[in-house]
Amino acid sequence: MAEEFNTESMLDMFLYESGQLLEKLEGIILEKQDADCFDDADINEIFRVMHTIKGSSGVLMYENITKVTHKLEDVFYYLRESHPDDVPHMELVEKVLAVSDFVTGELDKLKNGDTPDGDEKELVEDLDEFLGRLKGEIKKQGIQMPQANKHVEPTQFYITPVAGDDSHFYRISIHYRSDTQMSNLRAYSATYALKEVAEDLLYTPDDILSNEASADVIVAEGFHMLLQTKSSKEDVIALIDSSEAEEINFDELSKEEYGRALGEFGREEAEPVVVAPVAAKDDSNKEAKKEGPKPGDYVVKTKEAGKGKTLAKNQPKQQSIISVNVEKMDALMDLIGELVIAEAVVLQNPDLKVPGLELSNFQKASGQLSKITTELQEVIMSMRMMPLTNTFQKMRRIVFDVSRKLGKDIELEVVGENTEVDKNIIEHITDPLMHLVRNSVDHGIEEDPADRTAVGKSSKGKITLEAKNEGGKVYISVKDDGKGLNKDKLYQKALDKGLIENKPMSEFTDKEIFRFITLPGFSTKEEVTEYSGRGVGMDVVVKNIQSISGRLDISSVEFEGSEMTLVIPLTLAIINGIVVQVGNSPFVIETASIKEFVRVGEDSLISEPSGEEYIVLRGECYPFIRLNERYDLPDSIDKIEEGIIVVLEHEGSQVCVLIDKLLQEQEIVVKPIPPYVRKVKGLSGCTQLGDGSIALILDIAGLLMHDGERR
Amino acid sequence: MKILLAEDDFASRKFMDKQLSRYGECDVMVDGEEAVDAFMMALEDGEPYDLACLDVMMPVMDGYQVLKAIRDIEAQKGIPKSKRVKVIMTTALNDERNVKMAFELGCEAYAGKPIDVEKFEKVLTKLGLI
Numbered sequence: 001m002a003e004e005f006n007t008e009s010m011l012d013m014f015l016y017e018s019g020q021l022l023e024k025l026e027g028i029i030l031e032k033q034d035a036d037c038f039d040d041a042d043i044n045e046i047f048r049v050m051h052t053i054k055g056s057s058g059v060l061m062y063e064n065i066t067k068v069t070h071k072l073e074d075v076f077y078y079l080r081e082s083h084p085d086d087v088p089h090m091e092l093v094e095k096v097l098a099v100s101d102f103v104t105g106e107l108d109k110l111k112n113g114d115t116p117d118g119d120e121k122e123l124v125e126d127l128d129e130f131l132g133r134l135k136g137e138i139k140k141q142g143i144q145m146p147q148a149n150k151h152v153e154p155t156q157f158y159i160t161p162v163a164g165d166d167s168h169f170y171r172i173s174i175h176y177r178s179d180t181q182m183s184n185l186r187a188y189s190a191t192y193a194l195k196e197v198a199e200d201l202l203y204t205p206d207d208i209l210s211n212e213a214s215a216d217v218i219v220a221e222g223f224h225m226l227l228q229t230k231s232s233k234e235d236v237i238a239l240i241d242s243s244e245a246e247e248i249n250f251d252e253l254s255k256e257e258y259g260r261a262l263g264e265f266g267r268e269e270a271e272p273v274v275v276a277p278v279a280a281k282d283d284s285n286k287e288a289k290k291e292g293p294k295p296g297d298y299v300v301k302t303k304e305a306g307k308g309k310t311l312a313k314n315q316p317k318q319q320s321i322i323s324v325n326v327e328k329m330d331a332l333m334d335l336i337g338e339l340v341i342a343e344a345v346v347l348q349n350p351d352l353k354v355p356g357l358e359l360s361n362f363q364k365a366s367g368q369l370s371k372i373t374t375e376l377q378e379v380i381m382s383m384r385m386m387p388l389t390n391t392f393q394k395m396r397r398i399v400f401d402v403s404r405k406l407g408k409d410i411e412l413e414v415v416g417e418n419t420e421v422d423k424n425i426i427e428h429i430t431d432p433l434m435h436l437v438r439n440s441v442d443h444g445i446e447e448d449p450a451d452r453t454a455v456g457k458s459s460k461g462k463i464t465l466e467a468k469n470e471g472g473k474v475y476i477s478v479k480d481d482g483k484g485l486n487k488d489k490l491y492q493k494a495l496d497k498g499l500i501e502n503k504p505m506s507e508f509t510d511k512e513i514f515r516f517i518t519l520p521g522f523s524t525k526e527e528v529t530e531y532s533g534r535g536v537g538m539d540v541v542v543k544n545i546q547s548i549s550g551r552l553d554i555s556s557v558e559f560e561g562s563e564m565t566l567v568i569p570l571t572l573a574i575i576n577g578i579v580v581q582v583g584n585s586p587f588v589i590e591t592a593s594i595k596e597f598v599r600v601g602e603d604s605l606i607s608e609p610s611g612e613e614y615i616v617l618r619g620e621c622y623p624f625i626r627l628n629e630r631y632d633l634p635d636s637i638d639k640i641e642e643g644i645i646v647v648l649e650h651e652g653s654q655v656c657v658l659i660d661k662l663l664q665e666q667e668i669v670v671k672p673i674p675p676y677v678r679k680v681k682g683l684s685g686c687t688q689l690g691d692g693s694i695a696l697i698l699d700i701a702g703l704l705m706h707d708g709e710r711r
Numbered sequence: 712m713k714i715l716l717a718e719d720d721f722a723s724r725k726f727m728d729k730q731l732s733r734y735g736e737c738d739v740m741v742d743g744e745e746a747v748d749a750f751m752m753a754l755e756d757g758e759p760y761d762l763a764c765l766d767v768m769m770p771v772m773d774g775y776q777v778l779k780a781i782r783d784i785e786a787q788k789g790i791p792k793s794k795r796v797k798v799i800m801t802t803a804l805n806d807e808r809n810v811k812m813a814f815e816l817g818c819e820a821y822a823g824k825p826i827d828v829e830k831f832e833k834v835l836t837k838l839g840l841i
Contacts, residue, residue: 009805009806009807009823010805010806010807010810010821010823011805012807013807061830061833061834153837155819156814156818156819156820156821157819157820157821157834157837157838158810158820158821158822158823159799159820159821159822159823159826159827159830159831159834160805160823160827160830161803161805161822161823161824161825161826161827167825195721195722195725196725198722199722199824199825200722201722
């Protein structure tokens with residue numbers, strides 16, 4: 001682990017820092033979009049952001065980014081120095097957003113390992129023209145022209161390593177004829193020839209020059225090489241002297257395979273990071289000379305670090321105090337999960353059950369331990385929590401862009417943007433949320449303001465984005481005061497497209513009708529616009545939300561507006577579950593999805609000739625699943641009056657399962673089912689129980705789906 | 712142009728030598744101490760190097776120590792900043808801290824391995840060497 005610290009590459013740092021700065025920039029811009037002009041603090045801030053990105057992109061030699069940011073920096077330089085009046089604010093806002101989009105686009109290319117090759121010319125010319133007008137305005141207003149903004153060319157450069165993508169990785173094995181003399185020298189000449197083109201070369205046996213006995217090994221086992229190079233297979237083969245060789249095996253490897261192969265060849269895959277040991281390898285009397293910096297001496301006292309601090313200070317809302325690689329957080333989370341399990345194993349250890357043991361001190365100590373592990377768990381959970389601020393900021397931008405493009409006047413109200421959600425979940429909800437917001441702007445709000453005033457609403461549309469935290473769930477809603485959903489239209493459309501059974505409309509509840517819009521292939525808008533209406537949206541939204549065990553609620557009143565609410569769990573890693581037993585196998589069921597436990601008699605069971613079974617409870621009929629049959633569990637209860645029926649609910653559908661007995665309720669650390677186990681329908685993960693045994697976690701959605709398919 | 716190349720790995724050395732020889736006479740050293748010696752010698756002969764390419768992971772003295780030694784010698788001899796040898800670090804250590812430290816120690820450029828030859832040449836142009 002240790003060598004992983006602070007090895008974020010220069011490029012990662014650049015991407016991260018610039019990304020943060022751009023986010024902040026958009027925050028400022030969108031907050032002030034409706035103001036008349038930017039105030040001094042904003043101008044300074046935008047100037048500084050542009051200056052920083054310009055500087056670092058200069059060092060990394062991304063010239064198009066440098067040019068664009070430089071131009072915008074110039075614009076803000078004049079604004080800052082001369083304070084001209086009557087700056088066309090909206091135009092300026094658009095310019096800044098254009099630059100921000102351009103840079104974001106280039107950063108995305110870098111993130112994907114592509115070359116940032118976007119053409120900056122048009123944007124630079126555009127900015128130049130704007131700057132020219134600005135200067136003219138400054139002159140006209142009789143303000144003294146500031147000295148030209150001095151652009152200091154960077155004096156230090158960082159050459160990013162070429163992307164590993166165009167490197168090829170080969171495994172080459174040469175088998176010489178058994179009567180070959182001095183095969184070690186032949187092997188050496190092969191390596192020598194390859195060094196010409198090699199970026200990395202490793203071979204075994206590796207003592208071919210110093211150890212004559214290696215010749216025998218080579219003849220017996222062959223000579224194996226790992227090669228990283230830009231040359232093609234043909235070129236490499238041409239380099240190898242193939243006389244005396246009986247067989248040459250040539251495999252092209254992927255980068256990952258190559259990494260693994262390196263391990264087999266006895267080398268660490270990771271690049272060595274420690275500098276000192278290499279130098280220290282040599283005789284110790286040189287030690288005195290070597291007062292140069294050692295890795296431990298690295299003190300980051302660069303300007304950037306200082307800037308980072310002010311950045312944090314000016315930005316109390318975004319709590320970006322330190323940045324930690326998410327992988328490390330995940331690793332820590334995993335470890336704490338293991339710790340919780342290990343704790344249970346210790347505290348419920350069967351050895352403690354020996355009669356007559358004096359355990360009072362042990363109990364005290366274990367109480368303390370439990371308290372600390374619980375706290376630890378809470379702390380790591382809170383560390384993974386992130387406010388929705390950034391996500392909501394993106395939504396602001398979308399409302400701004402789309403409403404301008406469509407020519408609608410829309411106000412966005414944001415409530416509860418500080419609501420905190422697990423980082424993993426934020427990643428999953430951004431796209432769905434974006435879709436919902438777009439839909440609201442595009443379909444929700446009326447095109448013609450007259451339609452709004454006609455029903456007594458103000459001509460300006462309003463969208464409310466709200467997040468709240470309630471009972472272990474997060475509710476995020478997108479509400480518009482637009483035209484709302486028309487039930488008749490929805491019903492007719494779903495029927496026309498053959499998406500629903502042919503039943504009269506009165507047999508569907510309002511909620512069911514609204515849910516039609518989430519069916520694949522449903523779109524109420526006849527024309528497809530740039531932003532929505534392709535009919536592939538809502539079903540994807542629902543799928544994404546379901547993948548993190550959330551759901552989408554829709555409510556709407558015609559002419560008053562609609563509300564789409566995402567209901568998602570606060571966190572995915574630890575759930576509250578009930579451990580049950582079927583046969584000899586423990587299963588975990590998430591507490592929130594259990595409706596009730598009942599014991600019923602044989603008379604409640606309905607068996608269809610096709611083998612399907614149903615349970616009738618208080619006049620309602622539920623599909624019934626025997627877990628023991630589904631998962632082939634021996635020694636389990638077959639008669640339903642001896643077992644317990646659990647009624648499970650997921651998104652309004654219910655299913656009953658038969659279990660043998662209830663064991664306990666506890667916090668469950670969810671672990672994915674290891675990849676070497678085939679994916680089993682109806683199981684979402686596994687966990688380790690206090691006694692060390694593994695319990696499988698039932699996935700209600702999966703059970704229901706499976707059940708549906710069977711029918 | 713006179714170039715000093717310090718690199719202990721044979722394959723990299725051969726590659727760099729081939730690249731750099733296009734721009735001028737290239738002296739090749741295999742460890743850090745030799746590099747400092749060669750630098751000193753050239754300075755004393757009045758024919759200082761224009762460019763030094765230093766690997767970081769080298770035996771005896773690592774690239775940072777060489778860089779520091781070179782800058783110290785230059786400071787001691789009162790060589791003005793504009794006349795200093797241009798130093799490019801060439802290494803597979805691409806983490807931010809290493810790069811920043813190299814910059815603080817006074818190198819002109821830091822090239823991550825595998826080296827992007829095109830960009831490398833661009834830097835040489837920017838540094839006014841070619």
